[in-house]
Amino acid sequence: MGRARVMHFLNQFFAEIGGEEKADAPLDSVKGPVGPGKRLGSLLGDSAQIVLTVFCGDNYFASHRVEVLQEIAKIGREEEITVFIAGPAFLAGRYGFACTEIAHALNHSLNLPCLTAMHPENAGVVGYREYKDPRVFLLPTSERTHGMEDALKRMAQFVYKLSFGGVIGSASEEGYLSRGIRLTEKTDKTGAERAVDMLLAKLSNQPFMTEIPVTTEEVTPIAPPLREMEGACLALVTTSGVVARGNPDQFKAVSNAKWAKYSVSGLKDMRDGKWDVIHGGYDTVYMSSNPNYGVPLDMIRQFEAKEAQEEGRFARLYPYFYSATGVGGVSSVIKRIGVEMAQDIKSEGIAGVLLVST
């Protein structure tokens, strides 16, 4: 097999077009490597060559998914691509999602082996685990780009194996995230012997590895609907990063671990108050000049009853809005924030929540 012909997918940020303001950039391509592809290309050496880089904005992919997938498949076919790489996406959720979707599509339409890389908590991992494509592999990375060199090195090593058509072993051997695919292997010991070995190991506190990991899927709890709007107190919650001027609770723009509630008592419009926007995941210029975009106070006031018990209106808006900057967070931290917020909301007698996320 000659040198592998690689197509590399990037989002607008890694393709060096721009940040959040370029998230609507349409699909485009250039010959050769771009951005981190250049370093990846040099690490690949003789095993493979990045002949083409395709890229588009995070929002563009989400809203034009079908067309983008078709177009990339067409390009891949025309350029006789033999390996597809996407990422590393770290914790960039929309980018990670795009990487997994494209890998899945190309694996099917062009039978390409695909490699992608992102943090294990990236939203893109969900699809990867559901699709279970035997020739699509996802390598775990750090949360942020400080792990770029390490990610690229491991990606290059993996591509080397893919290029030479070698057999890729299990997830634990090769370092990619498991997809839950069971492969049949020959072994010298019978099932009974292996089970007894495992039991003996377990009984004597020796390490053992289960052959079939049992995972339990969490069922999303669904709260009953609001039955009596006229008597209800509703609250606004936002993850857009709107905080009191001066950021008194010191939210971080990325990987924030705090939540707080800020008073809107007596305010009819967010612009009547003083706010800052702490969020590293999007361009906050609109939100800063009009925080009603993240905390829709001006219009929700219209649905607050002026006198007691008005039809079609709720009784009162809770005088605070809850805020927690939501970006680049690890799920255990977000869960803790959610649990604490939920406890406060419940103890305050709030009957329903309007949550605005970015």
Added chain:
Amino acid sequence: MIAKEIERAGIPVAAITPISLLSRQTGASRVVAGVKVPNPCGDPELPSESDRALRKELIICALEALQTDVKTPTIFTPKIVYTRG
């Protein structure tokens, strides 16, 4: 996600989510299709009155969603015009 924990405590949540993120697992059961990431509850390219009217439609939809019994995660689409992307 935060919405999931609030729902777990028995309080319904209407989650206004930018339209480009709807395919993500948010853990919310009542999802309202919002506008864009930088401005989920409005459109800065519209004149002020239209922007407020759009926000009002989102609220109406969210209040509807809160009062709707759902068995699985459900997307509610307000009567608004979405900016491209």
